[in-house]
Amino acid sequence: xxxxxxxxxxxxxxxxxxxxxxxxxxxxxxxxxxxxxxxxxxxxxxxxxxxxxxxxxxxxxxxxxxxxxxxxxxxxxxxxxxxxxxxxxxxxxxxxxxxxxxxxxxxxxxxxxxxxxxxxxxxxxxxxxxxxxxxxxxxxxxxxxxxxxxxxxxxxxxxxxxxxxxxxxxxxxxxxxxxxxxxxxxxxxxxxxxxxxxxxxxxxxxxxxxxxxxxxxxxxxxxxxxxxxxxxxxxxxxxxxxxxxxxxxxxxxxxxxxxxxxxxxxxxxxxxxxxxxxxxxxxxxxxxxxxxxxxxxxxxxxxxxxxxxxxxxxxxxxxxxxxxxxxxxxxxxxxxxxxxxxxxxxxxxxxxxxxxxxxxxxxxxxxxxxxxxxxxxxxxxxxxxxxxxxxxxxxxxxxxxxxxxxxxxxxxxxxxxxxxxxxxxxxxxxxxxxxxxxxxxxxxxxxxxxxxxxxxxxxxxxxxxxxxxxxxxxxxxxxxxxxxxxxxxxxxxxxxxxxxxxxxxxxxxxxxxxxxxxxxxxxxxxxxxxxxxxxxxxxxxxxxxxxxxxxxxxxxxxxxxxxxxxxxxxxxxxxxxxxxxxxxxxxxxxxxxxxxxxxxxxxxxxxxxxxxxxxxxxxxxxxxxxxxxxxxxxxxxxxxxxxxxxxxxxxxxxxxxxxxxxxxxxxxxxxxxxxxxxxxxxxxxxxxxxxxxxxxxxxxxxxxxxxxxxxxxxxxxxxxxxxxxxxxxxxxxxxxxxxxxxxxxxxxxxxxxxxxxxxxxxxxxxxxxxxxxxxxxxxxxxxxxxxxxxxxxxxxxxxxxxxxxxxxxxxxxxxxxxxxxxxxxxxxxxxxxxxxxxxxxxxxxxxxxxxxx
Ligand code: BMA
Numbered sequence: 001x002x003x004x005x006x007x008x009x010x011x012x013x014x015x016x017x018x019x020x021x022x023x024x025x026x027x028x029x030x031x032x033x034x035x036x037x038x039x040x041x042x043x044x045x046x047x048x049x050x051x052x053x054x055x056x057x058x059x060x061x062x063x064x065x066x067x068x069x070x071x072x073x074x075x076x077x078x079x080x081x082x083x084x085x086x087x088x089x090x091x092x093x094x095x096x097x098x099x100x101x102x103x104x105x106x107x108x109x110x111x112x113x114x115x116x117x118x119x120x121x122x123x124x125x126x127x128x129x130x131x132x133x134x135x136x137x138x139x140x141x142x143x144x145x146x147x148x149x150x151x152x153x154x155x156x157x158x159x160x161x162x163x164x165x166x167x168x169x170x171x172x173x174x175x176x177x178x179x180x181x182x183x184x185x186x187x188x189x190x191x192x193x194x195x196x197x198x199x200x201x202x203x204x205x206x207x208x209x210x211x212x213x214x215x216x217x218x219x220x221x222x223x224x225x226x227x228x229x230x231x232x233x234x235x236x237x238x239x240x241x242x243x244x245x246x247x248x249x250x251x252x253x254x255x256x257x258x259x260x261x262x263x264x265x266x267x268x269x270x271x272x273x274x275x276x277x278x279x280x281x282x283x284x285x286x287x288x289x290x291x292x293x294x295x296x297x298x299x300x301x302x303x304x305x306x307x308x309x310x311x312x313x314x315x316x317x318x319x320x321x322x323x324x325x326x327x328x329x330x331x332x333x334x335x336x337x338x339x340x341x342x343x344x345x346x347x348x349x350x351x352x353x354x355x356x357x358x359x360x361x362x363x364x365x366x367x368x369x370x371x372x373x374x375x376x377x378x379x380x381x382x383x384x385x386x387x388x389x390x391x392x393x394x395x396x397x398x399x400x401x402x403x404x405x406x407x408x409x410x411x412x413x414x415x416x417x418x419x420x421x422x423x424x425x426x427x428x429x430x431x432x433x434x435x436x437x438x439x440x441x442x443x444x445x446x447x448x449x450x451x452x453x454x455x456x457x458x459x460x461x462x463x464x465x466x467x468x469x470x471x472x473x474x475x476x477x478x479x480x481x482x483x484x485x486x487x488x489x490x491x492x493x494x495x496x497x498x499x500x501x502x503x504x505x506x507x508x509x510x511x512x513x514x515x516x517x518x519x520x521x522x523x524x525x526x527x528x529x530x531x532x533x534x535x536x537x538x539x540x541x542x543x544x545x546x547x548x549x550x551x552x553x554x555x556x557x558x559x560x561x562x563x564x565x566x567x568x569x570x571x572x573x574x575x576x577x578x579x580x581x582x583x584x585x586x587x588x589x590x591x592x593x594x595x596x597x598x599x600x601x602x603x604x605x606x607x608x609x610x611x612x613x614x615x616x617x618x619x620x621x622x623x624x625x626x627x628x629x630x631x632x633x634x635x636x637x638x639x640x641x642x643x644x645x646x647x648x649x650x651x652x653x654x655x656x657x658x659x660x661x662x663x664x665x666x667x668x669x670x671x672x673x674x675x676x677x678x679x680x681x682x683x684x685x686x687x688x689x690x691x692x693x694x695x696x697x698x699x700x701x702x703x704x705x706x707x708x709x710x711x712x713x714x715x716x717x718x719x720x721x722x723x724x725x726x727x728x729x730x731x732x733x734x735x736x737x738x739x740x741x742x743x744x745x746x747x748x749x750x751x752x753x754x755x756x757x758x759x760x761x762x763x764x765x766x767x768x769x770x771x772x773x774x775x776x777x778x779x780x781x782x783x784x785x786x787x788x789x790x791x792x793x794x795x796x797x798x799x800x801x802x803x804x805x806x807x808x809x810x811x812x813x814x815x816x817x818x819x820x821x822x823x824x825x826x827x828x829x830x831x832x833x834x835x836x837x838x839x840x841x842x843x844x845x846x847x848x849x850x851x852x853x
Pocket of ligand 1: 419647
């Protein structure tokens, strides 16, 4: 008889309803009498108030207030300011539940809280059973003695995370810096998602609530409490897998453990005598001719499900994890430029392309499986292979990493510390130690994760933001304890297969934190210091983990938070959705260097996106051309947590801004890139492919009607994993061809009969080009759900922008230059869209349409 159904894997992961949908793992089901998800009958109230309201668990107090109609939409207009009171209140959640007598009879009954946000007292049948103080930890409560068959009450009382800390802060002679807290600077004292206190792209919503599931787990005799799978040997003919199965036993008992990895792999069996308490059993497996897991662009992502089955005379249990077979190394070798910083997967140095991920919502429970899938798939489609889960957010939901495993997106995982100094007392360090243990154990089986990183920007902030000079030296000692002590210790012990890096950016204290010789770099001279985009080309980092520029979201997104009277970037509502103090000013300043003043609000939004995309193209192409000296280009930032003007490439609704479309091109595995020097235009080919190929490079100087003024083509070698200058168009040739404001250089690279990369180079800022408005002729084709638009133009159309008025549809390509004589066809993804509807709603504009002239 099967007595206990396992949730071993679940015991070490945090599951939300999102991940329930997507996993093939054994899952806690309501109908299973031994694992009960306590998700029903929850209600909540403001502490001290009479009335209770229905609540959703997992969730947050903001979402519950909203769904009960007690507050307006927090993201609409300037509602944020009116909702700050919520963070200063205490909140209470309660439910009641019955326990099947068969469950009550089990040896062990454990209440599992996968996440409580944040200062919480838990009462079971009115007895205090837990005091929680860290949003990122999971909490286990031995509940056997307190449970009864009918009418158990569970109550969770949350204290205001702000008020909790204020008295402690008042008692200290200095304030811990927290540059992004928009209010009292309490966040460094509390283990809660930093971005919820406000950021330079995020609102301040200091939530409380049961943000991850609550379960009752009942078991007999023995169960698997963790399954940790490593691959000590990976070779073409054979991989060795070691599964470390942690088994909790109620009493000494004989058990058998069977491990399998699916069809074609011989299972392994162990018979063990378990002692009471925790037992660790290691079982090896061999996989012949393993299918290797590769990052996106370099190969496939085969995943093996490794399953452990435990049985004793009375109990049976099982746990499983999906793993990928690969090796990973953070290679840091002394070289002519300092010390390399590159990720090597299965022996291949991988140029990391991607961006920084922030939580996709101010209220994490609102990120559905579809939203996660859309965002990560969009990264895959934009030829990215790495995301940095940035330290001011959350350790992401399991589904996030599952999707990264499936799509070959490597994950640089920060611990959740950003832009602050932190306490260093034993209680705080111990709390963080537990948080690190919980999350490293939960996540270490994911092949996508390649690095643990201590924090975001604390090392550089201490050195360069004036902190070292004005704050007590003790804070640096505390820093060392945490980021060079507690965190690397946990990683070394629980996940020795991955590297730990103390901060981003960092030189691991071997040089200045911002050193371009050692470690990673955040470069913000473009943006914060108003330096021109071309300044990117002066940077020579070893790995660029942040660089970015802001833009406004799409108009359809603006319309969700601003009404027509707000449609001016300086209106109070638009400014409430622009969190950088100089954001609008900087966008405008950069914009006017390149463009005239856009003619209206819509044009301003559009031009801001093209500006951002062009700037990031300059930076990203440069960083790729620098390979192998530089081996990473992670821009700031992938996504948004609410609708806002920000550095994101996709807005809150997952709509691709111009930059995300550009990213698909500037991160493509073969890149043709041009850069203007004094003596002419240099043409480079960068390839992330492991194999060499031959191609044809075609260079043409064209006027804006597409007439060739100079034409040249030549066979070229596309060298593997390399960046090479392959041609130059001399300044004299350019000048001989005609006036620079009336032409452009159009380059294409053809490999095996297809154009794999194209590039347009302009010799003057857009505002000086003699470019007329383009008349683009669309022909809409296809059928319902599979519509395409064919486009051609007699005049160059720059940054051609296709949109649908009043309908959702994703254009597979957008914001591209439509060159006369080179018609293109763009597919539209959109459920149920018909050609007729597209014809009616299609709007086409290009840069020349954005200005009165
Ligand atoms: C970076 C990030 C964030 C911030 C961004 C834009 O350095 O680490 O702290 O949002 O800059 O200013």
